[in-house]
Amino acid sequence: MKIAVIGRGGREHAIAWKLAQSAGTENVFCLPGNGGTANNRPVAESDFRGIREFCDSGRIDLVVVGPEAPLARGIVDELSGGRFRVFGPSRAAARLESSKTWAKQFMQRHGIATAAGAFFESPRAAAAHVRAQRGGLVVKYSGLAAGKGVFVCPGPAAALEALKQVEGRYGADAPVVVEERLEGPEVSIMGVTDGKSIQLFPASRDHKRLLDGDLGPNTGGMGAYTPVPDVDAATMAEIEKTVIAPTLGGLAEEGIAYRGFLYFGLMLTAAGPKLLEYNARLGDPETEVLLPALDGDLLPALLASFDGTLDRHPFSFKPGAVVDVVLAAGGYPGDLRTGDPISGIEEAGAQVFHAGTEIRDGVLVVSGGRVLNVVADGPDLGAARRKAYAACRKIHFEGMQYRTDIGAGEGRA
Secondary structure (H helix, E strand, O other): OOEEEEEOOHHHHHHHHHHHHHHOHHHEEEEEOOOOOOOEOOOOOOOHHHHHHHHHHOOOOEEEEOOHHHHHOOHHHHHOOOOOEEEOOOOOOOHHHHOHHHHHHHHHHOOOOEOOEEEEOOHHHHHHHHHOOOOOEEEEEOOOOOOOOEEEEOOHHHHHHHHHHHHHHHOOOOOEEEEEOOOOOEEEEEEEEOOOOEEEOOOEEEOOEEEOOOEEEEOOOOEEEEOOOOOOHHHHHHHHHHHHHHHHHHHHHOOOOOOEEEEEEEEEEOOEEEEEEEEOOOOOOOHHHHHHHEOOOOHHHHHHHHHOOHHHOOOOEOOOEEEEEEEEOOOOOOOOOOOOEOEOOOOOOOEEEEOOEEEEOOEEEEOOOEEEEEEEEEOOHHHHHHHHHHHHOOOEOOOOEOOOOOOOOOOOO
């Protein structure tokens, strides 16, 4: 079987790595891939025609779409009907991520446990509502924002400032959602679904802030770990009952076919788990710990999602823990330092998934904000952390920065 993985980040490297364990490295192609992936082809994620032409000429059997932008633009709809199968939600189904307004209204229609929220056609239209509120608020730009469109505000004054930032970044007509601010630790739950059944990965947790102690600006994610100690069997059962089951039921009720990865971003509040957001794909950097934790192949579940047998392919997972530490470029998440050579990966002694890298004149160099994901496992979280950080210290590029407390709150490795 020949497989094409669409995307260029750490998530896509991890997906390609896992699928190669089933199909063989020579049969997994990355479009366009990065400096660490094999069998790259210079076809951009947005070039749907180019992707189809490659898949037809290369006799590809399965296309797996990694990032959110092509899903939101309808890549699955555009590529369907050919000789190959496309794993990912349709444009209509991907609205769970591409429109926070639509997603929040979907949650409300189907009684899914979530924060109270209101919807507005523009930041200015939301201002009067914000002024009338008390307590903490969350302001969200409704469209895709690469993790940079959510503002957690201690009160109305900060929320009004967030509305100004949304207008400045996305325009005067940018739709917004304003929610009550929930309190509690966050957790990510992901799975493979055919819209009727779902096979879940264990809970994972990422660290979004740039600096130790959850300080500094928000990023796309500075590291992750699994399993999550505060998600026990009872908590997971409640999440399935109040969030996951009504989500699948709501999709079916509304006639929305969904085949692909589905991500639930939750907060564990004093009143129980609450859904913060959906993603219509795997999270990054959570993917980089979940796929190494998977004991067995990923491919059978993906194929089963096409023929109605997904419920016969339960996942199993290795004992112990997995930790991912993101090595970021200097200046990230602002003005990036790129082009610097990277050394030490071969000596690291850990699994390294590439994200912002490329090969220039035969040399591996920095090409993006989140550069590498250094991943290690161990019998427990502490052992995995020690191994991951020992590996980080062997890798070097100018300006390299990373958090030292992934998986340990404010502790240090």
